[in-house]
Amino acid sequence: MTNAIARPGRSSRRTLRAVLALSACAAGCASFVEVPVETPLQSKLDVSSFRRVLIAGFVSDLVETDVDVSSETARLLQNQLRSSSKLQVLDPDRPPLQVALEKSLETLGRAGEGGRLNRQERDQLRLEADRVLQDTEFWRRIGEEFQNPLIITGKLGFEQQNRSGFTAEERVMRDPGTGRPRLVRGNRYLERKGFNLNADFYFIDGKTGALLHKEKFTEEVLYSEDQKVSALSSYFELMDRLLPNFMGVISPQRIRGTRILLQ
Amino acid sequence: MPSIIPLVLLLLAPGERSGRDQGQDELKFGIDVARRGLWAEARFRFERAVTLDPDSAPALNNLGVALEQQGDFKGARAAYDKAMKLKPNDLYIQQNYDLFREADDKRNRKARKKQPTNP
Secondary structure, rough: OOOHHHOOOOOHHHHHHHHHHHHHHHHOOOOOEEEEEEEEOOOOEEEEEEEEEEOOOOOOOOOOOOOOHHHHHHHHHHHHHHHOOEEEEOOOOOOOOHHHHHHHHHHHOOOOOOOOHHHHHEEEEEEEHHHHHOOOOHHHHHHHOOOOOEEEEEEEEEEEEOOEEEEEEEEEEEOOOOOOOEEEEEEEOOOEEEEEEEEEEEEEOOOOOOEEEEEEEEEEEEEEOOOOOOOHHHHHHHHHHHHHHHHHHHHEEEEEEEEEEEE | OHHEEEEEHHOOOHHHHHHHHHHHHHHHHHHHHHOOOOOOHHHHHHHHHHHHHHOOOHHHHHHHHHHHHHHHHHHHHHHHHHHHOOOHHHHHHHHHHHHHHHHHHHHHHHHHHOOOOOO
């Protein structure tokens, strides 16, 4: 046997080469399988002590727009929380923050008048909104009224922006002399409009009125001038991007990806 | 030609091969169940494959993936680290490790931010 291995014939040599090639391949070009994975990502806020959640309304940027950002956001968040969290979503007749701000409008003598606020009134109302958002006692009372929920409130800004301007671009062009392709850098004027959404979410403990967590999100979308996109559909596009991050604050998320398993 | 002898002897050595063969079987079964999303079973199989062949980079890589999927990030990092040390030039292991680190850094950043904000 030893002799046979030490002095192999032609066919044995071929077999040995195949074995060597196979072992080399097994070492160097291992077969692989790509699998989808979902890795868990813990929520930023532990909301296990809450059974209910109250969307208490939002302060919008107080400028007249085509989109009622405050009520649309409240409705969207309520729907999202109903479908993706275990918390019972409370549905107040009127958002408590809105009620509080209307009272402030009364003190400005603008109750029920509608119409545009002047700059000074807007500034006053903004200050008042900031004060209410940080008023622990106010939120504790709201919490008591709604049986100690997690309260979500905050400030929202949604605006259209003209983002036309020069943008850098690179083009591959053929050199007329040599016929070789070459990279040409230049600037091009583009007519564009954009929508910007800023959201400052406050997560408040309804038992104590204390601020548990504050999170700021900013999203922007740009369209070329020939794209006819309404403010409302842009708003939904931006909220669609923002919602997973918002949900990541209060519920565990999963990061989807792929990994390679080796044989 | 004499240089081939040790290799052939190695291939024919029954004890060592059986351990590796068993590890290979566990690895294959682990991959099969992982593809069907049964990650707890896959993890168990990959752990066995590593026990049977502690220097198997594929087994350690696969164990890293299973641990990552199950949320044991410390264990996953250790498994990937060892797989990388055993096969530093393996592009697949490197790719998994890079993706793992990217996600793990994101998680760690979130954890650091998790400190409650003062009102």
